[in-house]
Amino acid sequence: MKITKFIKNSLIDFPRRISSVVFTNGCNWNCWYCQNNLILNSTQDKTEEFFEFLKTRKGLVDGVVICGGEPTIHNDLPEFIKKVRELGFAIKLDTNGTNPDLLKSLIEQKLVDYVAMDIKAPLSKLADIVCSKNSIQNVQKSVEILLQNNVEYEFRSTITPDLNTQDIEEMAKSIIGAKQYILQQYHEPLNMLNAPKPLKIEVLQQMCEISNKYVPTIIR
Numbered sequence: 001m002k003i004t005k006f007i008k009n010s011l012i013d014f015p016r017r018i019s020s021v022v023f024t025n026g027c028n029w030n031c032w033y034c035q036n037n038l039i040l041n042s043t044q045d046k047t048e049e050f051f052e053f054l055k056t057r058k059g060l061v062d063g064v065v066i067c068g069g070e071p072t073i074h075n076d077l078p079e080f081i082k083k084v085r086e087l088g089f090a091i092k093l094d095t096n097g098t099n100p101d102l103l104k105s106l107i108e109q110k111l112v113d114y115v116a117m118d119i120k121a122p123l124s125k126l127a128d129i130v131c132s133k134n135s136i137q138n139v140q141k142s143v144e145i146l147l148q149n150n151v152e153y154e155f156r157s158t159i160t161p162d163l164n165t166q167d168i169e170e171m172a173k174s175i176i177g178a179k180q181y182i183l184q185q186y187h188e189p190l191n192m193l194n195a196p197k198p199l200k201i202e203v204l205q206q207m208c209e210i211s212n213k214y215v216p217t218i219i220r
Contacts (some may be wrong), residue, residue, distance in 0.1 A: 001074040004046040009153045016090045017062035022050060024068040028098055029130040031120065033160050033189050054087055063090035068202040072099035095144030098135035106150045115153040117142060121163065122170035147177050157180040165210055172211040181217040183208055
């Protein structure tokens, strides 16, 4: 698994922990609003540099956030996590939920301490939003795995302009029983000309009220 970029210190990416954030290359989806296209297509490999840095952060950083791209497309993800854990750091995994078998294995082996799973869209719209049909059928399996409460988790959605209140209601219904659902404001992609504008905060608040009927929801 190749690390193409890392952030040395973050106070916002791992709840209740100071963390470093690593970005893996490659993704099995192609979300039109993705901000990480340069990372996904990068030929850089900063894995060795990251581990050398991490050895200097003991006592200063509590955890490591693994995001992408999509980390679970890499078969050697468990080995990478074990290497980080040997240095004494907690692990947060950011995932799109397309590899439920690996997700379940990581939880059962206690290799992850926290999982953030993106709910990109209702299943009826998902292929259009992520520009792919790859592994879509696995998303609900991953939801069910997290709802078993064997690891700390959150569900989150980036509210793009092509989502409406009916979509949010459908998404919230798909994760009934979840401890927390986070709605995130979409930001215009830096590499896209004439990108759609974000929805107004009043619309997000309305969506949050609708979602709260089914699952505890906040706007971040």
